[in-house]
Amino acid sequence: MSKAKNLPLKILKIVLAIVVIGAAASLIAIWQIGAWNLVFPTSSHDTVAPTIPADLKTPAVLVFSKTNGFRHVEGIDGGAKILQSIASSHKWGMFHTENGAVFNARDLEKFDVVVFLNASGDMLSAAQESAFQSWLLAGGGWLGLHAAGDSSHLEWQWYRDNLIGATFTAHIMGPQFQTASVVLENHQHPALQDLPNIWQHEEEWYSWEQSPRLEGFTVLATLDESSYVPEADFMGTKTDLRMGDHPVVWTNCIGKGKSVYAAMGHRAEAFEQPQNRRLLENTLTWLMDTRGQACD
Numbered sequence: 001m002s003k004a005k006n007l008p009l010k011i012l013k014i015v016l017a018i019v020v021i022g023a024a025a026s027l028i029a030i031w032q033i034g035a036w037n038l039v040f041p042t043s044s045h046d047t048v049a050p051t052i053p054a055d056l057k058t059p060a061v062l063v064f065s066k067t068n069g070f071r072h073v074e075g076i077d078g079g080a081k082i083l084q085s086i087a088s089s090h091k092w093g094m095f096h097t098e099n100g101a102v103f104n105a106r107d108l109e110k111f112d113v114v115v116f117l118n119a120s121g122d123m124l125s126a127a128q129e130s131a132f133q134s135w136l137l138a139g140g141g142w143l144g145l146h147a148a149g150d151s152s153h154l155e156w157q158w159y160r161d162n163l164i165g166a167t168f169t170a171h172i173m174g175p176q177f178q179t180a181s182v183v184l185e186n187h188q189h190p191a192l193q194d195l196p197n198i199w200q201h202e203e204e205w206y207s208w209e210q211s212p213r214l215e216g217f218t219v220l221a222t223l224d225e226s227s228y229v230p231e232a233d234f235m236g237t238k239t240d241l242r243m244g245d246h247p248v249v250w251t252n253c254i255g256k257g258k259s260v261y262a263a264m265g266h267r268a269e270a271f272e273q274p275q276n277r278r279l280l281e282n283t284l285t286w287l288m289d290t291r292g293q294a295c296d
Contacts, residue, residue: 046066062097071120109135113288164261172207174231181198183222184196190282202270256295
């Protein structure tokens with residue numbers, strides 16, 4: 001009889017163990033795919049600035065990849081590697097950090113270009129946002145990559161209006177990664193030098209409510225929407241993500257400053273793709289060479 005009484009208790013322990021193991025596995029999976037801050041949102045802001053090496057070469061690039069939103073683990077690692085390779089080939093200095101306190105007037109003056117490498121979420125305090133805005137308006141250069149243009153930045157209205165110029169809607173799903181044709185515009189722009197008029201790129205393609213062209217941004221490249229399936233097919237529900245005019249690279253003038261946003265960069269392979277790497281190198285070179293000059 002005692003054995004029979006103990007049986008439900010043993011079953012309960014087994015069930016609890018399975019639940020605990022399952023929960024732990026789920027948390028690990030959430031962390032590994034970069035969705036931790038989507039499940040457990042945070043808006044933490046750094047208060048102590050990182051130490052920038054005294055021997056940082058000039059000109060210099062600040063690569064910022066803080067993620068208080070979705071974390072593109074592969075894209076950040078792969079992007080940082082390629083950006084360092086580009087910087088080294090030009091003998092530029094480069095400092096990579098996820099510490100938002102670097103956005104202060106004293107430290108920003110050490111850099112000519114700031115790259116938001118898949119940075120996401122509420123990353124900066126109001127004071128840090130203000131410091132960045134002042135630096136850019138005074139003649140800095142900014143390059144935003146992939147998640148820098150997603151919906152996690154919408155609370156920072158200045159950023160949305162001046163650097164992105166469009167409101168993110170969704171990215172393709174089912175399949176999540178597709179090869180599409182990237183088509184150049186404004187062929188004479190320095191960021192597009194030595195690039196073919198059309199090239200193929202595999203990506204988690206983003207869509208926005210409307211083209212940033214409508215808000216005065218200069219489009220450098222668009223997607224041929226007939227070359228892939230622009231829809232989100234998720235849990236049996238299909239959402240049409242066609243834009244008609246579907247930019248993926250564009251630029252804008254902000255005071256004396258210049259900005260470029262490029263939608264590519266979810267995975268490490270995106271940065272290894274030759275045309276995308278050339279686009280990044282061209283863009284950084286242009287932003288470096290024209291810092292402080294009139295933006296047109």
